[in-house]
Amino acid sequence: MSFKQAPQLVIRITPWTMRIGISALVNAIIIIGERPYLLVKYKNKSYVLVEQNRRFVLMIANMKRYNKLFEKVVDIENIKDAIKNSSKGKLKKKDVKLVLNNIDLYVEKIRNMLINGNYNTSKYFIFNKKSGYKIRKIYELPYYPDRIIHHCIVQVLKPIWMNLFVRDTYATIPKRGIHDCVKRIKDDLMDINRTKFCLKMDIHHFYPSIDHDCLKQILRRKIKDKKLLCLIDGIIESADGIPIGNYLSQWLANIYLAYFDHYCKEILKCKYYYRYCDDIVILGDNKEKLHYICMEIRKYMVNRLNVSIKDNYQIFPIDKRGIDFLGYRFFHGYTLVRKRIVKDMKKAKSIQSKMSYYGWLCHADSYRLINKYYGNKEIQRFCKRGVSA
Numbered sequence: 001m002s003f004k005q006a007p008q009l010v011i012r013i014t015p016w017t018m019r020i021g022i023s024a025l026v027n028a029i030i031i032i033g034e035r036p037y038l039l040v041k042y043k044n045k046s047y048v049l050v051e052q053n054r055r056f057v058l059m060i061a062n063m064k065r066y067n068k069l070f071e072k073v074v075d076i077e078n079i080k081d082a083i084k085n086s087s088k089g090k091l092k093k094k095d096v097k098l099v100l101n102n103i104d105l106y107v108e109k110i111r112n113m114l115i116n117g118n119y120n121t122s123k124y125f126i127f128n129k130k131s132g133y134k135i136r137k138i139y140e141l142p143y144y145p146d147r148i149i150h151h152c153i154v155q156v157l158k159p160i161w162m163n164l165f166v167r168d169t170y171a172t173i174p175k176r177g178i179h180d181c182v183k184r185i186k187d188d189l190m191d192i193n194r195t196k197f198c199l200k201m202d203i204h205h206f207y208p209s210i211d212h213d214c215l216k217q218i219l220r221r222k223i224k225d226k227k228l229l230c231l232i233d234g235i236i237e238s239a240d241g242i243p244i245g246n247y248l249s250q251w252l253a254n255i256y257l258a259y260f261d262h263y264c265k266e267i268l269k270c271k272y273y274y275r276y277c278d279d280i281v282i283l284g285d286n287k288e289k290l291h292y293i294c295m296e297i298r299k300y301m302v303n304r305l306n307v308s309i310k311d312n313y314q315i316f317p318i319d320k321r322g323i324d325f326l327g328y329r330f331f332h333g334y335t336l337v338r339k340r341i342v343k344d345m346k347k348a349k350s351i352q353s354k355m356s357y358y359g360w361l362c363h364a365d366s367y368r369l370i371n372k373y374y375g376n377k378e379i380q381r382f383c384k385r386g387v388s389a
Helices: 015-020 076-086 094-100 103-115 143-162 178-188 212-219 226-236 247-256 258-267 287-305 339-347 351-362 367-373 377-388
Strands: 003-011 026-032 035-042 045-052 055-061 125-131 134-140 197-202 272-276 279-284 314-317 323-325 328-330 335-337
Touching (some): 094 143, 103 143, 197 287, 212 226, 279 323, 339 351, 339 367
Antiparallel strands (some): 003 055, 035 045, 323 328
16 A cells, blocks of 8 residues: 555644544554554545654555456366365265366356356255354355355455454464464463453344445455455345355454454554454453443444444453353463363263363363363373374
């Protein structure tokens, strides 16, 4: 991105006017390298707010948006990679075997389908799945052509989208899973003075509530390829909100909140901020500041994303309750596994289940639990081999 100073648009802004006045004009936050810039709309024109010599200056910005991406999506090698990546863990299924045994034929079919604009999302197979104490409605699509096409799209857009995410956004993103977030929280809790209180919240019915028009606008901030946008729009319109179960849905849900993450980090100055899908945790040194942050986040969600924060948000002292997040309870100095996970672990019978729960215990202060339920040296050795793998 290059800048050109807008004539006679030099303005002085104090921290107070920045928070109350200009923040209302901010349309988006854009990242260049590792530095954030505010995109401001002023007199029906877009500018970038840049700090120069203790003054904030409105600059005309040439924002980079990506074009000619559809050609990459329909590239033969990209489709072949999508077939292989989408088949992982499903090699025994008949429809997957059929495609893998005739890769060249199905590559040509998918390519022609996309180029000719004949692709329409297939009919969903909808079923309920119990996840903990929640029952979620899952939307499942056929392997061919839908899942393959979703992988084709993500493989091309992934490098572009990855640059939008802040470091403390987790879920879906490679190498940023639950245990990466756990490690970050444990390290940040070493700063005891600035992590005395916790704000914990989540979005009400996040996936079904995602606004299609708002999502399309967010996608168009970085993509201007009309053919690719038309393809993604068709997938978005195939169900209410964003269907849980689609490979593309996970990425779209993260993109929907990507600019919100930057708003929290750069505008609200949330140093200790963590988001896993729609679950949000923010740490701070006093309750008043967290109440203000909560109020601003609720406004942002309603006004800009057309979703709402649940009314059962919590602000509490960490030392008294601990942060119940991602299956763990975090305190200053130690971490415990959530009681429900321990309860389920006691019922585990197969070695695969025991190995899975051993992985949870390894990231917490669970010395006694490990000795009690994994005292058998053979089981412990087998579990360690599985966890390290």
